[in-house]
Amino acid sequence: MRPKVPKLAALMDEAEPDVLAYMTFPPQHRAKLHSTNPLERLNGEIKRRTEVVGIFPNEASIVRLVGAILLEQNDEWAVQRARYMTLETIAPHQR
Numbered sequence: 001m002r003p004k005v006p007k008l009a010a011l012m013d014e015a016e017p018d019v020l021a022y023m024t025f026p027p028q029h030r031a032k033l034h035s036t037n038p039l040e041r042l043n044g045e046i047k048r049r050t051e052v053v054g055i056f057p058n059e060a061s062i063v064r065l066v067g068a069i070l071l072e073q074n075d076e077w078a079v080q081r082a083r084y085m086t087l088e089t090i091a092p093h094q095r
Helices: 006-019 027-033 037-053 059-079 087-093
Strands: none
Touching: 037 059
């Protein structure tokens, strides 16, 4: 296909490290990385709660609300019985 679509081939060659980045994670995490459902749920919750407020007086108030939502979600994820990924299994792979 390279001769027919050289731009696509170049793009795919350039994107290869990003596309395969999940392979550096432990095998037990890879199955969970295929889904963006947790992020989509979090984004939906942020959207829902910001729409309740409607109009924000300034940018700092948006940052405070979204920051509070993110902290709340982090706390929930940290104490979940069946955690998505544990810090203990990710720690050896952090840079």
